Amino acid sequence: MTYGQIITLLFILLILYYAGLVTMDIMAAKRMKASEEAKNEEAEIDISGLAGGFEPVEINRDNSRPTTVPQNMGAVRYKEPVMTNGYPVDSLISKTKNAIESGRYDDLDNLVYKCEAA
Structure with missing residues (x-):
């Protein structure tokens, strides 16, 4: 070849x-x-047997509104700060304030990194 x-x-x-x-x-x-x-073909479903046994039911709803508001609804409750990955929230707030006042965010970056790594 x-x-x-x-x-x-x-x-x-x-x-x-x-x-x-x-x-x-x-x-x-x-x-x-x-x-x-x-997939797009429509299937016919015969519900004539079900429709024959249908009985309407009347539903009554009480649409009146309460005239007084419960006392505990308007009260504002204080909730204690929650720990964030083992680092107290108060410490986070103070570090954030210090970073804003000093203009140096290196400590804050390290803190965020520690919290996310925990």
Whole structure:
């Protein structure tokens, strides 16, 4: 077999390979379209048997509003600060104030890093 025949054979195999790929893509597209159409089909459901046994029920609602507000609703309650990853909230607040006053945020960055790493 000569060099020219090998190149010709490889070229023919390459053309057949790409023809097969195109054919498979076309077939896959047709299958996808058919499955989409099957998904969109509407199914009829017969509920005539259920509708015959339907009995309406009357619901009465009391739409009146209370005239007085409960006493505990208006009271504001103080809630203690919660610990943040093992670091007291009071310390976080003081470090934040110090960082704002001094303009140096290095300590605050380290503190945030420690809290997130905990």
